[in-house]
Amino acid sequence: MRLRSVLFALLLTTLPLNAPAQEMATLLADRMSVSGDTLLVAEGGVEVRYRGQTLRASTVRYDRATDRLAITGPITVSDENGNFVLADAADLSTDLTEGVLTSARMVLNQQMQIAAQQMFRVGGRYTQLSNTVASSCQVCSINPTPLWEIRARRVVHDQQERQLYFDSAQLRMAGVPVFYIPRLRMPDPTLDRATGVLMPDIRTTTGLGTGIKLPYFITLGDSRDLTVTPYVTTKGGRTLELRYRQAFQTGAITITGATSRDEMLPGEQRGYLRAEGDFALPRDFTLSFQAEAVSDPAYLLDYGISDKDRLDSRIEITRTRRNEYISGRFINFRSIRDVGGALESNATLPTLIGDFTWHRRFSGGPLGGEAGFRLQTHSHYRTSTSPFDSDVDSDDIADGRDVARTSLRLDWRRNWVFGPGLLAAAMGEVSADIYSIHQDATYAGSTTRLHGAGALELRWPWTGSTRDGATHVIEPVAQLVFSPSDSADLPNEDSALVEFDEGNLFSLGRFSGSDAREEGKRLNIGLSWTRFAPSGWSLAMAVGRVYRTADEGQFTAASGLDGINSDWLAATQITMPGGLSLTNRMLVDSDFEISKAELRMDLNRERYGLSSSYVWLQADAAENRSADTQELYFDGRYGLSDTWTGKMSGRYDFEADRATRAGVGLEFRNECLLVDLSLSRRFTTSTSVKPTTDFGLSVDLLGFGGSAKPGPARRCRS
Numbered sequence: 001m002r003l004r005s006v007l008f009a010l011l012l013t014t015l016p017l018n019a020p021a022q023e024m025a026t027l028l029a030d031r032m033s034v035s036g037d038t039l040l041v042a043e044g045g046v047e048v049r050y051r052g053q054t055l056r057a058s059t060v061r062y063d064r065a066t067d068r069l070a071i072t073g074p075i076t077v078s079d080e081n082g083n084f085v086l087a088d089a090a091d092l093s094t095d096l097t098e099g100v101l102t103s104a105r106m107v108l109n110q111q112m113q114i115a116a117q118q119m120f121r122v123g124g125r126y127t128q129l130s131n132t133v134a135s136s137c138q139v140c141s142i143n144p145t146p147l148w149e150i151r152a153r154r155v156v157h158d159q160q161e162r163q164l165y166f167d168s169a170q171l172r173m174a175g176v177p178v179f180y181i182p183r184l185r186m187p188d189p190t191l192d193r194a195t196g197v198l199m200p201d202i203r204t205t206t207g208l209g210t211g212i213k214l215p216y217f218i219t220l221g222d223s224r225d226l227t228v229t230p231y232v233t234t235k236g237g238r239t240l241e242l243r244y245r246q247a248f249q250t251g252a253i254t255i256t257g258a259t260s261r262d263e264m265l266p267g268e269q270r271g272y273l274r275a276e277g278d279f280a281l282p283r284d285f286t287l288s289f290q291a292e293a294v295s296d297p298a299y300l301l302d303y304g305i306s307d308k309d310r311l312d313s314r315i316e317i318t319r320t321r322r323n324e325y326i327s328g329r330f331i332n333f334r335s336i337r338d339v340g341g342a343l344e345s346n347a348t349l350p351t352l353i354g355d356f357t358w359h360r361r362f363s364g365g366p367l368g369g370e371a372g373f374r375l376q377t378h379s380h381y382r383t384s385t386s387p388f389d390s391d392v393d394s395d396d397i398a399d400g401r402d403v404a405r406t407s408l409r410l411d412w413r414r415n416w417v418f419g420p421g422l423l424a425a426a427m428g429e430v431s432a433d434i435y436s437i438h439q440d441a442t443y444a445g446s447t448t449r450l451h452g453a454g455a456l457e458l459r460w461p462w463t464g465s466t467r468d469g470a471t472h473v474i475e476p477v478a479q480l481v482f483s484p485s486d487s488a489d490l491p492n493e494d495s496a497l498v499e500f501d502e503g504n505l506f507s508l509g510r511f512s513g514s515d516a517r518e519e520g521k522r523l524n525i526g527l528s529w530t531r532f533a534p535s536g537w538s539l540a541m542a543v544g545r546v547y548r549t550a551d552e553g554q555f556t557a558a559s560g561l562d563g564i565n566s567d568w569l570a571a572t573q574i575t576m577p578g579g580l581s582l583t584n585r586m587l588v589d590s591d592f593e594i595s596k597a598e599l600r601m602d603l604n605r606e607r608y609g610l611s612s613s614y615v616w617l618q619a620d621a622a623e624n625r626s627a628d629t630q631e632l633y634f635d636g637r638y639g640l641s642d643t644w645t646g647k648m649s650g651r652y653d654f655e656a657d658r659a660t661r662a663g664v665g666l667e668f669r670n671e672c673l674l675v676d677l678s679l680s681r682r683f684t685t686s687t688s689v690k691p692t693t694d695f696g697l698s699v700d701l702l703g704f705g706g707s708a709k710p711g712p713a714r715r716c717r718s
Helices: 009-014
Strands: 026-028 031-035 039-050 053-063 068-078 084-093 099-108 112-122 126-135 148-158 163-173 176-187 201-205 209-213 216-219 224-233 238-247 251-261 270-280 286-294 310-321 324-335 352-363 370-381 402-418 422-438 445-459 462-465 471-482 522-532 538-548 568-575 580-588 594-604 608-617 629-639 644-653 658-669 673-682 692-701
Touching: 068 099, 084 112, 099 126, 112 148
Parallel strands: none
Antiparallel strands: 026 039, 031 039, 039 053, 053 068, 068 084, 084 099, 099 112, 112 126, 126 148, 148 163, 163 176, 201 209, 201 692, 209 224, 216 224, 224 238, 238 251, 251 270, 270 286, 286 310, 310 324, 324 352, 352 370, 370 402, 402 422, 422 445, 445 471, 462 471, 471 522, 522 538, 538 568, 568 580, 580 594, 594 608, 608 629, 629 644, 644 658, 658 673, 673 692
């Protein structure tokens, strides 16, 4: 029968642990004996608990004369953080902070294992191990060699700083020595941030050759850090990358950048800079900013940083509440896009933009329903001073046009339910715009525009169930819209592209911005059907069209909205409980010719996943699309086993009959090792960039602080 500590008051008087009463040790054992006045022996399933630590052993002998514990194993010492030590025998102080353990093995955070001939505990802070083998890999009896291990003459674990110090360290992969380092410091698994060298990355590209990145992480207190990454390549590339992060009480900033010298642009200093941040301000406001700069158009692609071809630097203050939205922002654009074999002119683009929006929702008052008020100001500036459109871009926009606009809008909507489930709604809006236009021979001066629209809407949803338990919902919708056709002639820059979809089929206006207002009388009709299956899958289909009394000439042919009658809009969506979703949308004219088609599929399961999209757009000069667009994009992964994952991605241009991008990858991840191998090819070319192949290899030894998430552990077979 086990004897508990409450029955052994003798223990409390013979085991002086130098602690107040509430921190006295607790002892459990099958047998207890006292020899003389100095020796206390506990045998059989001994368990000692003290200050969050638990010791389990076969026998514990306490000698009052030496104030030491002689322990016979198997021994296990564990703490509240998931760390534990295994040993055959030990000689320890009574508070378990000093002493020696033989044939010991230390496990940190249930990940990193360090085996040693001897282990010394010093001052309750340091653990010193001699002739050690460290690894986080599962070791099996039939294959005792781990995937990786670090052998060292001595290892010191600093529990306070949570660091591991290796002397005469040798890294072995599958038992084969890879490299030797006299001294090595690594964070233990419980530490997320620590100054030191991170795992290197190997990258090979057509333009730069083979290179290695060796990041060095520097902690600057609890709220700041800096990562310095030298990058050296075989074709003369020399790069220094920097990343600085700082957290504040109300937000955080991140600054990344690089400076390079290479043979792709000999003699030139290349580089980029990006800064971003987000802050919470008083009264529910938020501040966000980002700044971007690059030395030349090809740098971001050459170094695999980004494929952006228009950089935007901005600062924005916003507040979002239940019935209110406020936003103010300034944006600076810089284009590095290749257009027709030449760089796009920044002088003719609106490079500086300012916006302010205040939107408020409130009760409709005596009219009932809900109303809203919006105040918006907008201005944009071009550096060109020409009031005419030149051959620089030939976009029918004056090269130097500068615009300032103030817009007011009041809208209202009210819903009713009557009869056999009919849903009726009345809605309307009134807007006023004041324009000030400069450096434009066609639109120069100040112009005022007043516009209004009203609509009546009727919906009749039907619902029913079938014998198999499925629920069906059918809803026909008709909406009659009235708006004038005599708006002022104004330049349209923020509403040039129009997306006609089920989201705006029943909107008073389908332009995304404020420069254009939809005009004329029109009838919007639609029919939707949705099936909800008891097993969890659903199918939704919708079709709709717009009928007008006259063609106002506001929309392009590719939008599907031109002419008296719009194209037919057809949309389908399938959602499956297993993580599969399919979405299809197309525009079909009266002759059953497709003018736009989109298909998207997403599949996300534990073992495999696929994201794919197909788009077809007809050519339209008004939308700066001189040729038809037909592209297929996909990005997939497949778990070849518990530890191996294959990846593949690509983009194919059917009009050009070639791939624009393609990539494959292979990842190995288990409990102790992460290997990521990638190969990609960019086929497109321009005046500033050439087709390139990119090969990448990264290896991460898991189990140290800041490592990636581990995968499944290797199974041992008997």
